[in-house]
Amino acid sequence: MLDNGIFHHSASSRKTIREDKSERLNASMIAVIRLSAEPLSAEDILFHLQEQKIPISITTVYNRLRQLVTKGSVTKHKSSGGSFTYTTGVTEIDRT
Secondary structure (H helix, E strand, O other): OEEOOEEOOOHHHHHHHHHHHHHHHHHHHHHHHHHOOOOEOHHHHHHHHHHOOOOOOHHHHHHHHHHHHHHOOOEEEEOOOOOEEEEOOOOHHHHO
16 A cells, blocks of 8 residues: 555565565475485575575574474485485486
């Protein structure tokens, strides 16, 4: 709505913008994981996103990964050393 030449966002449009940003971030994370030849750690994912100039913190990466695992978009794997890596279930063979 315009008021004296100033555009005011309604609460619903702000939510839509926030959701759109969230969906783009999730898609970027899934793409990074999917394009990797091997499972990635949260730190690896952070590095790749920051290489793409996506401003994100390690805390956000962990929070998003937890959500993506819950949704079934990403699979979490525990190594024998106790660290975790993530895949999308799409392997190099699936991409060829």
